[in-house]
Amino acid sequence: MMTQSTLQHLMQRGTDFLGCETAIMCGAMSWVSERNLVSAISNAGGFGVIACGAMTPDLLDTEIAETMKRTDKPFGVNLITMHPDLMELIAICGKHGVTHVVLAGGLPPKGSLEAIKETGAKVICFAPALSLAKKFLRSGVDAIVIEGMEAGGHIGPVSTSVLAQEILPEIAEQLPVFVAGGIGTGEMIAAYLEMGASGVQLGTRFVCAHESIAHPDFKKAFIRGNARDAITSVQVDPRLPVIPVRALKNKGTEEFTRKQIEVAKLLDSGEIEMGEAQLQIEHFWAGALRKAVINGDIEYGSVMAGQSVGMVKAEESVAEIIKSLVEQAETALAR
Numbered sequence: 001m002m003t004q005s006t007l008q009h010l011m012q013r014g015t016d017f018l019g020c021e022t023a024i025m026c027g028a029m030s031w032v033s034e035r036n037l038v039s040a041i042s043n044a045g046g047f048g049v050i051a052c053g054a055m056t057p058d059l060l061d062t063e064i065a066e067t068m069k070r071t072d073k074p075f076g077v078n079l080i081t082m083h084p085d086l087m088e089l090i091a092i093c094g095k096h097g098v099t100h101v102v103l104a105g106g107l108p109p110k111g112s113l114e115a116i117k118e119t120g121a122k123v124i125c126f127a128p129a130l131s132l133a134k135k136f137l138r139s140g141v142d143a144i145v146i147e148g149m150e151a152g153g154h155i156g157p158v159s160t161s162v163l164a165q166e167i168l169p170e171i172a173e174q175l176p177v178f179v180a181g182g183i184g185t186g187e188m189i190a191a192y193l194e195m196g197a198s199g200v201q202l203g204t205r206f207v208c209a210h211e212s213i214a215h216p217d218f219k220k221a222f223i224r225g226n227a228r229d230a231i232t233s234v235q236v237d238p239r240l241p242v243i244p245v246r247a248l249k250n251k252g253t254e255e256f257t258r259k260q261i262e263v264a265k266l267l268d269s270g271e272i273e274m275g276e277a278q279l280q281i282e283h284f285w286a287g288a289l290r291k292a293v294i295n296g297d298i299e300y301g302s303v304m305a306g307q308s309v310g311m312v313k314a315e316e317s318v319a320e321i322i323k324s325l326v327e328q329a330e331t332a333l334a335r
């Protein structure tokens with residue numbers, strides 16, 4: 001009989017829940033997490049998640065079908081709660097028998113959790129605070145992801161280590177919790193598992209996988225980047241709200257600061273109204289992630305990356321990345 005390693009034992013709840021071999025999720029990354037990367041992650045024993053982002057229901061329909069052609073393993077679909085066609089997107093997931101739906105971007109609108117459950121899928125939500133984790137527990141969410149501000153992309157204000165200390169002791173016994181944000185090595189995975197996590201979610205570490213369709217220049221920026229280069233978007237004027245996003249600093253991030261100062265001046269002189277000013281700020285980054293990931297414009301596009309970018313050293317296959325994370329975690333646990 002094969003004996004189970006400590007790592008497999010600690011991940012058991014996570015692997016049972018996800019239906020995969022290794023409780024390592026590759027978090028949805030808009031433009032990056034499409035059919036190729038998602039199927040590669042699931043085929044390698046991890047758990048891939050399609051980033052629906054702003055896709056139309058038709059596009060999501062195709063993406064799920066194409067992913068299913070490439071893997072017969074389970075994978076998830078990440079839906080943004082603000083999407084105007086959320087209910088239609090849920091129906092598309094149901095049509096394909098998607099097993100796990102991840103809801104991102106704030107509180108799920110009324111009826112959405114129920115609609116997902118009716119399709120037979122499990123629902124995973126992001127809990128940025130203990131109070132929300134408790135609320136999700138009460139409302140029948142099947143698992144939560146806690147994501148700290150070290151992560152790439154849109155972030156909350158609290159670090160992963162603090163969220164883990166606050167949320168795991170209270171929630172992990174009742175609900176599988178996956179920890180995300182700033183995880184670059186297996187040592188860190190082992191530590192969160194020992195604290196009670198059922199698994200982890202990584203994004204940044206998988207961007208440079210061979211199977212990722214990100215532009216070669218986007219990958220080069222990751223391989224060159226250090227932790228300190230992955231900065232959060234800066235808000236210059238209290239009247240003009242800026243959504244916190246972590247990305248590699250470049251000409252675009254400098255330009256964004258200049259843009260805010262310029263808009264604030266126009267507001268002061270009465271040349272534009274508040275609504276128009278806020279729209280100009282909001283629209284500054286529209287299309288910027290696609291520009292960087294797909295077109296390779298790493299100077300003016302948005303190169304969303306987490307602080308763990310410093311631990312991305314080379315382009316590797318998904319299988320190699322997962323294998324080294326697992327080996328590091330096993331070594332750490334044996335110590």
Ligand SMILES: Cc1cc2nc3c(=O)[nH]c(=O)nc-3n(C[C@H](O)[C@H](O)[C@H](O)COP(=O)(O)O)c2cc1C
Binds near residue numbers: 027151152203308
């Ligand atoms: C380029 C990029 C795009 C992302 N896009 C999304 C997204 O569309 N939806 C989402 O829920 N999370 C998104 N994330 C967050 C990841 O799913 C994941 O939680 C995060 O990357 C984990 O932290 P890490 O980057 O430190 O590994 C994105 C992250 C990156 C780096």
